[in-house]
Amino acid sequence: MDVVDLEKTPLRDFNQALHDLAGKSDEASFQVLNPRGKHAVASGIDAPAYVEIEGSVGYYCGSMNKQATVVVNGSAGVGLAENIMSGIVHVKGDASSSAGATGIGGMVVIDGNASSRCGISNRGADIIVKGNVGHMSAFMAQAGNLVVLGDAGEAFGDSLYEAKLFVRGNVKSLGADCVEKEMKDKHKKLLRELLDKAGIGPEVDVSEFKRYGSARQLYNFKIDNLEAY
């Protein structure tokens, strides 16, 4: 594993080295020291690399990630794994606003809490939060899954499309057009697969979760509303 000390190596050089891995199949791995809250650490990787960051990072860590595994042994600022395409971004601490926003695929695992707008406009990523999520999480989420082991804040799932939301704790309030839905066997199976993939064992029982989804009243075109267009 290569050691990169961001006190010595300019961040742009490190990110460029990660971008230069694109198209190569060898699995490079890096241990990153002294991130000190820097922005866009390990963003835009498109290779099966492994990056482990020792400390807290700033905005957009692991954003646009393809294939790579990015682990943060600390907390993350705004926009963690924003627009993730594939691979895994795993934060051992907390994440600030808009974690996993607009993701298309891959998995985001947050061991602590995520603040507001977690999974906003999700388009296909799997986001697993072991703590709580803040207000407006899963806002306008179109696809993918959001799993919350703790509680969810206000206006959860507001203006939701077809993302699936699972919450073990309490939901402070549901947003417009977000409703609780029946937890069928196929949903329990999906949830179990997601938990397994995130390394969460059978001590977390899928039957403790509630499922939320779109009531599909807001985003459907209705002929009755024609005059509003």
Next chain:
Amino acid sequence: MCGIVGLFLKDKALEPELGGMMAGMLSTMCDRGPDSAGFAVYGAGDEGRVKLTLRARKPDFDLGKLAETVSHQIESHIAFTDHGNHAVLVVAADKADEARAAITALGGDDVQVFSSGTRIEIYKEIGRPNTVADRFHLENMSGSHGIGHTRMATESAVNAAGAHPFSTGMDQCLVHNGSLSNYAGLRRQLQRKGMTFQTQNDTEVASVYLTWRMQQGASLGEALESSLEDLDGFYTFVVGTENGFGVLRDPIACKPAVMAETDDYVAFGSEYRALAGLPGVDKAKVWEPEPATVYFWERH
């Protein structure tokens, strides 16, 4: 954008380090607000004395001479400390109002009074925040708590008076990241209640609002709570009082905030970068303040 840093020391032994810690924090926030900066430091103070921090708007204006004239006029000693185009005047508390009136009468538009209080001093200037910190030797200042701000102006002109912190009451100060949308109307309401304003700035309206609420008998916590009802817009506020340090974010909480607490201090930063250099931050409790929640620390 704008950047905020704040530091409240729990361990008195760290007080000589306050300015040095704050200078490091403020410098990391340069790129969030490169046009101007300011900081408030709550240092030593005596009951029965009031400190006034003044800024001369013209480089050749002699603040020392002004202090001497004011001293003669109010027939009371004024201790004067020169800080370049700023100065701190220490005057007997029962003469403070008289002194302030004399400063305004004699100095006119050439002099700005940035703060008054037992312990507060405020320094504000245009230019890059690290340059502003160096210019006033923030790194050498000591105190129990302090608040700094790096400004990227939106709602009013870039000048020293429009930089933060704003102080509109004794030992009070406020810094703000965000923009208020109902400030013009609120300013008119507050003016009708007899409150006065020095600038066209939205943050000053928030500061005067809190001062007015506290004049009505509210505690700082209550004043902050009521601002959730009466202020419209985006804000992360950090406020200081003689012995306290508070934080409030609007209910949407678009403007960033991160805090760190150890046995020795409570620190605020717009980004974690501002906190990364603090001693023991690796072991600190680090968290993001909740929206629409008043946080307040007070030393006893």
